[in-house]
Amino acid sequence: MKLFKRILLVDDDSKDIELTMSALKVSNLVNDIQVARDGVEALDYLYHRGKFTQETDGNPIVILLDLKMPKLDGVQVLKQIKSDDNLKSIPVVILTSSRESKDLEICYELGANGYVVKPVKFADFVETVREIGVFWGLINEPPPGSGRKLS
Amino acid sequence: MNWILANHLHELLHMAAATFFIINGVSAIWEYRNLRSRFVLSYSAMCLSSAGYAMYTVISHNLPKFGEFWIPWTTAGLVVTFSAAFLYLLTVGQFLDVRSRLFAVSLVLLGTIAVVALGDLLLYAVTQRSFLFIPVPREGIGPHQLALGEGAYSLQIMAEILPIIFIISIVWGVVYLLVHLIRNRSTDILIYIGLFMTAAIIVNESLIALSVYEGVYLLAFTKAFETFRIHRDISLRSQAQLERRLHEAEKRELEQQVQARTAELEAANKELEAFAYSVSHDLRAPLRHIDGFLELLHGRISTTLDEESQDFVNIIFDSVWRMSQLIDDLLAFSRMGRQEISKTQVDLVALVRDVIQELAPDAQGRNIHWNVADLPAVSGDRAMLRLVLVNLISNALKFTQPHQQTEIGIGCMLDSKTEIIIFVRDNGVGFDMNYADKLFGVFQRLHRQEDFEGTGIGLANVRRIISRHGGRTWAEGEVERGATIYFSLPKHNKGDRS
Numbered sequence: 001m002k003l004f005k006r007i008l009l010v011d012d013d014s015k016d017i018e019l020t021m022s023a024l025k026v027s028n029l030v031n032d033i034q035v036a037r038d039g040v041e042a043l044d045y046l047y048h049r050g051k052f053t054q055e056t057d058g059n060p061i062v063i064l065l066d067l068k069m070p071k072l073d074g075v076q077v078l079k080q081i082k083s084d085d086n087l088k089s090i091p092v093v094i095l096t097s098s099r100e101s102k103d104l105e106i107c108y109e110l111g112a113n114g115y116v117v118k119p120v121k122f123a124d125f126v127e128t129v130r131e132i133g134v135f136w137g138l139i140n141e142p143p144p145g146s147g148r149k150l151s
Numbered sequence: 152m153n154w155i156l157a158n159h160l161h162e163l164l165h166m167a168a169a170t171f172f173i174i175n176g177v178s179a180i181w182e183y184r185n186l187r188s189r190f191v192l193s194y195s196a197m198c199l200s201s202a203g204y205a206m207y208t209v210i211s212h213n214l215p216k217f218g219e220f221w222i223p224w225t226t227a228g229l230v231v232t233f234s235a236a237f238l239y240l241l242t243v244g245q246f247l248d249v250r251s252r253l254f255a256v257s258l259v260l261l262g263t264i265a266v267v268a269l270g271d272l273l274l275y276a277v278t279q280r281s282f283l284f285i286p287v288p289r290e291g292i293g294p295h296q297l298a299l300g301e302g303a304y305s306l307q308i309m310a311e312i313l314p315i316i317f318i319i320s321i322v323w324g325v326v327y328l329l330v331h332l333i334r335n336r337s338t339d340i341l342i343y344i345g346l347f348m349t350a351a352i353i354v355n356e357s358l359i360a361l362s363v364y365e366g367v368y369l370l371a372f373t374k375a376f377e378t379f380r381i382h383r384d385i386s387l388r389s390q391a392q393l394e395r396r397l398h399e400a401e402k403r404e405l406e407q408q409v410q411a412r413t414a415e416l417e418a419a420n421k422e423l424e425a426f427a428y429s430v431s432h433d434l435r436a437p438l439r440h441i442d443g444f445l446e447l448l449h450g451r452i453s454t455t456l457d458e459e460s461q462d463f464v465n466i467i468f469d470s471v472w473r474m475s476q477l478i479d480d481l482l483a484f485s486r487m488g489r490q491e492i493s494k495t496q497v498d499l500v501a502l503v504r505d506v507i508q509e510l511a512p513d514a515q516g517r518n519i520h521w522n523v524a525d526l527p528a529v530s531g532d533r534a535m536l537r538l539v540l541v542n543l544i545s546n547a548l549k550f551t552q553p554h555q556q557t558e559i560g561i562g563c564m565l566d567s568k569t570e571i572i573i574f575v576r577d578n579g580v581g582f583d584m585n586y587a588d589k590l591f592g593v594f595q596r597l598h599r600q601e602d603f604e605g606t607g608i609g610l611a612n613v614r615r616i617i618s619r620h621g622g623r624t625w626a627e628g629e630v631e632r633g634a635t636i637y638f639s640l641p642k643h644n645k646g647d648r649s
Contacts, residue, residue, distance in 0.1 A: 098432045122446035
């Protein structure tokens with residue numbers, strides 16, 4: 001039985017999404033990336049509601065979460081995930097522009113599993129995303145119930 | 152004791168009373184200027200009219216002719232007293248304490264006597280007969296001659312009423328004395344003792360009518376004076392209270408102002424924080440996009456680019472990188488201003504050694520002569536002071552690079568009583584003293600980017616950290632002959648826990 005490993009990327013900026021996708025594609029490590037364009041969509045996906053009602057997949061192996069987003073921001077999404085018994089085991093890696101100590105504090109307090117600052121230089125960015133992919137997609141053993149059974 | 156002596160004593164009493172009343176009346180008017188109390192005015196009127204009465208009595212005594220025009224001054228005096236009491240109750244009675252109210256009652260008692268006396272006067276006008284101690288004026292005879300036995304007192308009625316008044320005033324006086332003595336232990340009671348002794352002497356000389364009258368009269372006014380004083384004290388106290396209240400109000404206002412300022416500052420600080428937060432998130436993203444998409448684009452077209460186009464692309468990459476550094480520096484600078492200072496004792500020698508170690512890679516392969524003096528321990532935020540030294544020492548390393556033999560000195564000047572001065576001196580490229588004040592500005596640079604790398608935030612950070620510690624920063628230098636950057640730290644810091 002093989003697991004189809006899925007990463008949930010939560011980011012409101014289409015350019016950032018494109019760059020992240022390119023970086024992930026370059027490293028060619030992950031076979032499925034689900035994109036949520038804001039916090040509400042991310043929670044909709046995780047709770048299988050809204051336009052994700054039909055989704056029957058298990059939890060993603062990791063959530064890459066941006067902080068500054070319209071509607072529900074990253075911190076609020078993180079709070080919701082970590083306070084839900086069914087979701088709190090999903091590793092959440094904050095992937096954001098800033099290294100404000102205030103953000104760092106609150107994210108770790110809420111139970112973030114990682115905090116990565118997006119490097120400005122694209123080469124560094126690719127390398128960073130690749131390493132995230134390698135670690136969470138290959139090295140790390142995801143919690144039970146992650147991914148989707150392939151028939 | 153013969154009559155003459157008794158008369159002189161009587162005159163003396165009246166003259167003393169007149170003096171007493173005039174002094175009180177005038178001083179009351181004086182007090183009115185400060186206190187603005189209606190009671191003070193009525194008291195003053197009472198005093199002055201009573202003084203007039205007392206003086207008239209003395210004059211009429213010695214110049215019997217005046218007696219012809221004598222109107223019942225006793226009655227007039229009592230009417231004035233009664234009016235004053237009435238006015239007094241009307242104006243300030245409601246604010247008084249128990250003691251003063253007792254006095255007011257005694258004034259009303261006197262007022263009652265005045266009413267009785269007025270009634271007697273009316274009766275005299277109708278029947279030509281007096282039933283009270285109102286003397287009947289006769290040609291050539293003053294009122295007190297009458298009072299001394301020559302007049303037409305209705306002795307029967309006097310014999311009935313006067314002892315009652317006498318007893319009331321004595322009992323009232325004694326009770327008052329006792330209460331006063333027990334409650335206040337005041338020397339004021341001497342006035343009453345003297346008063347009653349005088350009354351007793353006069354009574355013993357059989358001047359019952361006069362002595363009782365004068366006794367009550369003086370008692371009333373002495374009490375009036377005392378009440379006035381009490382009232383004045385109350386006024387002064389309330390003035391003091393008023394002042395205190397004003398002071399408190401001022402203090403409250405000041406506190407409110409401070410609170411408002413603090414709130415404003417906090418709001419401004421919050422705004423600044425929000426601004427920095429936004430900068431840190433929002434300004435970086437477009438840079439990342441420029442760099443990322445330029446990289447992606449470059450990946451597609453790099454093979455077709457000529458050398459000049461390739462240079463352009465590199466310039467864009469460099470600019471993005473520089474912009475990113477500027478943003479980072481600006482944010483760090485802003486954070487430095489908001490971050491709280493946590494002071495401890497910092498061993499500067501150890502800190503300098505630590506920083507030099509950290510900067511060793513920059514010094515590698517260079518001929519550097521370090522000259523670190525014996526620095527004192529100072530009170531400050533260790534991390535921030537470390538940043539100061541990192542900035543100053545790395546600057547020294549940077550600006551000495553073109554010179555073959557590098558000398559960097561870190562020393563201190565301890566002669567000031569109020570501050571410790573630390574300096575970092577190098578023999579590098581130096582600077583023109585005309586631009587010395589520009590050195591510590593944000594993103595202010597005295598050298599071209601091509602000559603020396605950097606954003607120009609280092610010394611701005613140094614200045615901000617030092618000024619937040621309560622110290623000063625300044626620099627000395629000469630082109631091509633090195634630079635010395637000084638900073639000072641106060642010796643007795645506020646909030647210094649050591």
